[in-house]
Amino acid sequence: MDFKELKKKLSSGGRMSDAEAVELLETEDIFSLGELANKVCEKKNKKFVHFIRNRHINPGNICVNRCKFCAFSRSAGEKGAYAYTIPQMVGMAKKVAGKVSEFHIVGGLNPDMDMDFYVDLFRALKKEVPGVSIKALTAVEIDYLSKCSGIKINKILEILKEAGLDSMPGGGAEIFRQKVRGKLCPEKIDGKRWLKIMETAHKAGIKTTATMLFGHLESFADRVDHLRRLRALQDKTGGFLAFIPLPFHPKNTKIENTHPLSGLDIIRTIAVSRLYLDNFDHIKAYWIMTGEKLAQTCLLFGADDLDGTVIEEKIAHDAGAESKEAMTVEEITRMIKKAGKVPVERDTFYRRLKVWN
Numbered sequence: 600m601d602f603k604e605l606k607k608k609l610s611s612g613g614r615m616s617d618a619e620a621v622e623l624l625e626t627e628d629i630f631s632l633g634e635l636a637n638k639v640c641e642k643k644n645k646k647f648v649h650f651i652r653n654r655h656i657n658p659g660n661i662c663v664n665r666c667k668f669c670a671f672s673r674s675a676g677e678k679g680a681y682a683y684t685i686p687q688m689v690g691m692a693k694k695v696a697g698k699v700s701e702f703h704i705v706g707g708l709n710p711d712m713d714m715d716f717y718v719d720l721f722r723a724l725k726k727e728v729p730g731v732s733i734k735a736l737t738a739v740e741i742d743y744l745s746k747c748s749g750i751k752i753n754k755i756l757e758i759l760k761e762a763g764l765d766s767m768p769g770g771g772a773e774i775f776r777q778k779v780r781g782k783l784c785p786e787k788i789d790g791k792r793w794l795k796i797m798e799t800a801h802k803a804g805i806k807t808t809a810t811m812l813f814g815h816l817e818s819f820a821d822r823v824d825h826l827r828r829l830r831a832l833q834d835k836t837g838g839f840l841a842f843i844p845l846p847f848h849p850k851n852t853k854i855e856n857t858h859p860l861s862g863l864d865i866i867r868t869i870a871v872s873r874l875y876l877d878n879f880d881h882i883k884a885y886w887i888m889t890g891e892k893l894a895q896t897c898l899l900f901g902a903d904d905l906d907g908t909v910i911e912e913k914i915a916h917d918a919g920a921e922s923k924e925a926m927t928v929e930e931i932t933r934m935i936k937k938a939g940k941v942p943v944e945r946d947t948f949y950r951r952l953k954v955w956n
């Protein structure tokens with residue numbers, strides 16, 4: 600790869616091609632890749648690295664899909680299955696009142712958790728813990744609510760928005776290409792449907808994020824195919840706030856992980872995402888899944904966001920993540936400063952609330 604030529608092309612508004620992205624996912628010249636990704640990142644975000652005070656809440660792990668890569672889900676009645684009640688979740692939320700600005704709420708596809716359940720949950724959270732933004736329900740969950748209720752997607756979104764939904768997380772994207780997706784999660788909605796639901800949400804004024812699960816059965820070309828479809832939708836709607844590559848954790852899953860991810864592969868994927876997704880403002884290194892130390896390194900390779908305090912995490916930890924479940928603001932800001940960047944506390948919509956100098 601001729602990095603000088605690539606830099607010239609990107610800085611004059613040219614776009615990275617799929618072939619270039621695949622080549623960069625394999626490059627041994629990690630330093631030139633990092634230098635370029637960091638430059639593009641700082642052009643968009645200066646030296647700011649964002650974080651949010653958030654609490655993840657997983658209403659339940661009972662799921663009819665049972666994706667093969669998921670160690671979190673259970674079938675109804677199986678050992679380890681759980682379903683929180685609304686009062687239980689409101690209780691958890693009240694404990695962090697004043698300490699968080701966002702609840703991130705995702706769970707399994709449980710027929711007992713229907714539209715009424717989520718409407719009541721969001722209303723109760725808004726009433727009991729006002730002022731905290733609700734980022735909830737992936738495109739996969741929205742699709743399930745629609746199928747169970749017979750209500751169309753745009754109406755589902757309208758009802759949930761009215762009840763308090765502020766934004767949607769980017770989970771459930773996995774890998775769009777059906778050849779791989781069909782092996783990973785045969786029961787899940789396909790990539791086209793995921794993108795269509797996100798498009799509908801964006802058109803309804805609901806901002807979302809986007810993810811990609813990588814490091815399982817996919818090739819580099821499959822990763823780039825995923826990025827290409829996201830870039831195309833972002834050109835159309837501008838509704839994605841951030842992109843989050845999620846490194847696969849194999850423990851307790853049904854995917855035989857013959858090629859475990861290396862730290863360098865994670866770093867390259869962050870950097871290539873930063874360069875390829877020129878219409879995304881933010882790339883998140885989700886410290887829970889990359890590990891704290893690698894997340895810090897990613898801040899020099901194109902990432903400008905670390906997610907947040909999280910407080911309780913089940914999805915990655917059920918699959919063997921060795922990171923902590925929570926970080927304090929002091930820990931996050933120290934980590935960012937030690938990388939030579941400037942910590943900024945943000946809200947859901949990336950409005951800057953406070954610079955932590």
Ligand code: V47
Pocket residue numbers: 668669670767768769770771772773808809810811812843845846847848849852885888906914915918
């Ligand atoms: O959709 C499931 C992934 C996602 C495993 O939107 C796994 O800001 C790794 O989407 N190894 C849920 N990953 C988490 C998620 C997320 C997290 C943080 C921030 C945001 C955001 C979104 O977790 C699932 C799936 O893609 N996942 N199992 C696993 N074994």
Ligand code: SF4
Pocket residue numbers: 662663664665666669671672706707708739784787
């Ligand atoms: Fe269910 Fe989501 Fe796990 Fe798939 S990834 S089994 S849809 S909880």
